[in-house]
């Protein structure tokens with residue numbers, strides 16, 4: 001393909017490559033392009049420069065650019081077209097782009113199965129207000145000074161008690177750190193680990209894609225390790241050469257698998273044998289509908305596991321409240337990193353949440369939300385079974401999302417596009433594959449939908465699949 005075919009200005013592809021990092025250049029290039037697509041700086045449908053031309057511009061070998069393009073095609077960010085050129089995928093392929101470019105592609109879907117939205121209309125405002133009032137009335141002036149990098153003692157104590165009781169962790173207030181959600185906690189942690197000499201992060205394949213970019217920016221290589229029905233494949237982790245692994249053991253995102261006792265023991269054995277680290281992202285363990293959640297791995301090996309929790313699924317993502325339980329050796333560097341990053345999370349929010357947890361309001365809120373989410377999930381699974389029985393839900397009855405594989409005659413791109421034409425947002429698995437594109441599937445978030453909207457959404461999906469199959 002000639003270079004003139006591209007409709008991108010050179011400025012749109014400015015990707016900073018750092019040759020002093022151990023992160024391979026193709027991963028840095030991937031991460032840079034992925035970011036620019038997400039930020040809407042590379043428009044849906046834009047034609048990418050030819051690999052040879054881009055390689056020359058960036059002073060890279062062509063193979064590096066080819067590898068980066070191939071990975072981004074596998075993830076669904078780019079599509080390769082007949083005629084040998086590569087385009088930014090249409091936004092409908094399910095890639096998260098920021099508002100600017102999403103708006104340019106037209107109306108948002110009327111019914112949207114996008115994941116990561118709990119039902120914030122159920123935020124316990126009255127109970128939260130009682131805690132705010134109490135905190136404002138009772139907090140002494142001295143608590144309004146700059147904070148310990150770990151956060152307020154009150155919240156660390158309340159959360160340590162709660163997690164030890166409910167999640168089987170072995171938390172001590174002095175080993176806890178309050179952060180602005182998993183996003184900040186994981187970013188600071190990966191930066192601290194990279195500075196301490198860690199080199200390679202293993203992630204579940206498939207898994208949430210954002211953290212991979214964060215790891216690359218921190219200077220860590222990432223490697224995908226397959227997920228089985230019993231959780232991460234520990235034998236493959238052994239072979240991966242990783243010195244830190246990130247797992248969603250209690251409810252794998254996106255497959256919904258639960259790590260078996262054998263997998264959890266295997267992860268602990270791997271970490272202790274090689275003196276390496278497990279990061280346990282326990283993002284939605286509070287929502288189990290037909291069984292008790294498995295206990296946190298952190299409780300088995302507190303000095304080999306970083307436990308990460310968040311209020312984003314249980315209360316609201318906008319709160320930006322998250323917490324880490326750290327092995328002793330990471331407390332001081334993480335606390336310093338948090339102070340350098342933002343001088344600590346807002347003190348009244350922390351104290352309000354501490355009071356809310358300590359007074360049992362958090363437990364009460366979860367007891368109220370569990371049956372609501374369970375009803376939504378049952379409605380979704382029931383309607384899928386009725387209307388599109390070849391989309392079989394996998395994973396345990398838990399959390400705020402359901403995954404299904406797609407039958408071989410359907411592709412994610414075709415299904416998501418046909419759904420969007422009907423005002424329906426459904427999302428493919430492509431962005432979550434790490435090493436190479438895997439089987440096609442869909443992830444349905446249902447947390448902020450109503451039962452009638454779910455029923456109507458699945459009916460629209462059945463209609464979309466019917467018309468695709470008739471074509």
Ligand SMILES: Cc1ncc(COP(=O)(O)O)c(C=O)c1O
Pocket residue numbers: 116180181182183184208248253281283309310311312317321322
């Ligand atoms: C796998 C996973 N972990 C953690 C989180 C929570 O992130 P945060 O606490 O930054 O909102 C999410 C949110 O969608 C998630 O999908």
